Amino acid sequence: MRLSRYFIPVLKETPSDAQIVSHRLMLRAGMIRQEAAGIYAWLPLGHRVLRKIEQIVREEQDRAGAAEMLMPTLQPADLWRESGRYDDYGLEMLRIVDRHKRDLLYGPTNEEMITEIFRSYCRSYKDVPKLLYHIQWKFRDEIRPRFGVMRGREFLMKDAYSFDLDEDSARKAYNRMFVAYLNTFSRMGLKAVPMRADTGPIGGDLSHEFIILAETGESEVFCHADLVEMGAPGLDVDFDGDLQPHVDQRTSLYAATEEMHEPDRFDAEVPENKRLSARGIEVGHIFYFGTKYSEPMKALLVHPDGKERPVHMGSYGVGVSRLMGGIIEASHDENGIIWPESVAPYGVGIINMRADDEETNVACEIAYAALSKAGKEPLLDDTADRAGAKFARMDLIGLPYQLVIGPRGLKEGKIEVKVRRSGEKYELSLDDAINRLSEGSFSDG
RNA sequence: CGGGGCGUGGCUCAGUCUGGUAGAGCACUCGGUUUGGGACCGAGGGGUCGCAAGUUCGAAUCUUGCCGCCCCGACCA
Numbered sequence: 001m002r003l004s005r006y007f008i009p010v011l012k013e014t015p016s017d018a019q020i021v022s023h024r025l026m027l028r029a030g031m032i033r034q035e036a037a038g039i040y041a042w043l044p045l046g047h048r049v050l051r052k053i054e055q056i057v058r059e060e061q062d063r064a065g066a067a068e069m070l071m072p073t074l075q076p077a078d079l080w081r082e083s084g085r086y087d088d089y090g091l092e093m094l095r096i097v098d099r100h101k102r103d104l105l106y107g108p109t110n111e112e113m114i115t116e117i118f119r120s121y122c123r124s125y126k127d128v129p130k131l132l133y134h135i136q137w138k139f140r141d142e143i144r145p146r147f148g149v150m151r152g153r154e155f156l157m158k159d160a161y162s163f164d165l166d167e168d169s170a171r172k173a174y175n176r177m178f179v180a181y182l183n184t185f186s187r188m189g190l191k192a193v194p195m196r197a198d199t200g201p202i203g204g205d206l207s208h209e210f211i212i213l214a215e216t217g218e219s220e221v222f223c224h225a226d227l228v229e230m231g232a233p234g235l236d237v238d239f240d241g242d243l244q245p246h247v248d249q250r251t252s253l254y255a256a257t258e259e260m261h262e263p264d265r266f267d268a269e270v271p272e273n274k275r276l277s278a279r280g281i282e283v284g285h286i287f288y289f290g291t292k293y294s295e296p297m298k299a300l301l302v303h304p305d306g307k308e309r310p311v312h313m314g315s316y317g318v319g320v321s322r323l324m325g326g327i328i329e330a331s332h333d334e335n336g337i338i339w340p341e342s343v344a345p346y347g348v349g350i351i352n353m354r355a356d357d358e359e360t361n362v363a364c365e366i367a368y369a370a371l372s373k374a375g376k377e378p379l380l381d382d383t384a385d386r387a388g389a390k391f392a393r394m395d396l397i398g399l400p401y402q403l404v405i406g407p408r409g410l411k412e413g414k415i416e417v418k419v420r421r422s423g424e425k426y427e428l429s430l431d432d433a434i435n436r437l438s439e440g441s442f443s444d445g
Numbered sequence: 446c447g448g449g450g451c452g453u454g455g456c457u458c459a460g461u462c463u464g465g466u467a468g469a470g471c472a473c474u475c476g477g478u479u480u481g482g483g484a485c486c487g488a489g490g491g492g493u494c495g496c497a498a499g500u501u502c503g504a505a506u507c508u509u510g511c512c513g514c515c516c517c518g519a520c521c522a
Contacts, residue, residue, distance in 0.1 A: 012472080012483070013456055013457045014456095015457085016456095016457070090520095091446095138522085142521065144517095144520085146515085146516085150522095151521075151522090157522055218521090282521090282522065317522050320522090322522060351481095356480095386479090386480060386483075387483095388481085388483045389482085390481095390483090391482045393483080395482090404481080406481060407481090409481085416481095
């Protein structure tokens with residue numbers, strides 16, 4: 001993409017509304033525009049990152065054996081009357097009446113609808129297990145939206161739903177999602193720690209929140225420090241094999257959010273030098289809830305013994321739009337965003353230092369064509385702006401690598417590569433720079 | 446929803462207390478000088494002062510109502 005025809009309305013000054021760093025940087029980098037409290041338009045740069053995050057989530061869901069589908073944003077109220085949640089959900093649910101005076105709602109989640117779909121087609125123990133997911137916009141009319149896209153009213157979410165014969169088999173689905181989440185967040189450059197979450201009336205140990213540590217996190221969290229650096233199982237993990245060891249390895253160490261925290265246990269189980277208390281951002285939540293919906297909604301399976309019993313379900317959410325804020329919170333400096341390569345809107349920023357210099361233009365075009373061909377998705381700054389403005393803007397939008405091409409360097413046959421994260425600069429020939437960027441032989445640390 | 450605050454060119458804000466008919470910086474347009482880390486000089490365009498009613502000779506400024514937005518709290522992917 002050429003910047004001269006692209007649309008990145010960067011802001012020099014920080015909008016007064018934004019308090020936390022990710023919100024500020026997203027506004028300043030021209031990624032989003034607020035249209036109402038907690039409702040945002042995604043401008044081209046923000047939209048590209050959103051799609052990259054979404055795609056990683058999708059790939060890891062598919063790898064874990066989940067099947068993608070898409071449910072509507074609007075749902076009939078009757079579905080929610082069946083589960084009893086129409087009245088329970090309260091004002092957070094946005095209710096809409098259509099021209100026929102039928103009650104609708106903008107879905108805050110999809111348990112009811114997926115249960116309705118499942119029960120329509122699945123009757124036998126032979127029909128399970130099933131693991132379905134979709135990535136869809138949701139709306140929760142929060143009393144008080146804040147923190148930009150991290151706590152908006154409208155948000156993009158991946159939610160998966162599992163259907164199994166009993167709790168034991170449901171645990172296998174749970175473990176698939178547990179491992180898939182570790183890999184998903186790891187691919188985005190995040191260190192996500194699974195923490196035991198409240199299971200409500202169901203009880204048991206099958207609910208975890210996936211938390212990334214950041215100063216601006218919404219809640220306080222407590223965990224064994226080793227969990228943070230444990231890493232993910234890896235993309236070659238066998239999802240049809242036994243995943244329990246991966247889960248056990250991470251659930252055997254103490255990790256709890258504020259509401260689940262037990263100070264005495266924390267002190268007893270974690271050596272003093274490993275006790276970590278920090279702020280955390282919840283980016284995923286997995287939950288086994290048994291027959292909570294299948295029972296009232298009559299999603300029943302005939303078991304081998306001929307008897308009907310409600311199907312056992314779990315749900316598994318990832319806050320896709322929230323993740324963007326989370327990634328920025330975890331990866332930025334005073335000059336702007338530092339995108340991990342996997343979610344960066346463009347791979348390399350090419351800065352044309354002098355758009356009126358023929359030799360410079362030619363070199364930029366060569367680099368642009370070569371990097372495009374190599375799949376590096378270059379963004380070429382071909383504007384007539386001054387050097388300082390270009391550097392500042394490129395730092396702000398945080399592409400992992402910058403290629404600086406100008407007359408001064410070209411005189412010596414050199415151009416400059418800057419690694420955004422480390423600030424390291426390399427003076428290279430144009431060909432070397434193109435080759436090394438194409439191969440990915442620079443490390444962004 | 447309780448508490449606090451804000452709404453004035455695209456952005457950041459001053460002006461409101463003490464009413465006199467709207468300003469600055471940035472951005473934008475034109476001309477010139479510049480050009481490797483957010484240039485400089487000159488000229489110019491752009492504002493129903495959130496909306497409505499009221500008080501007044503006169504309202505951005507005072508009064509009332511409404512709307513929107515932000516922050517703290519309770520609640521949430």
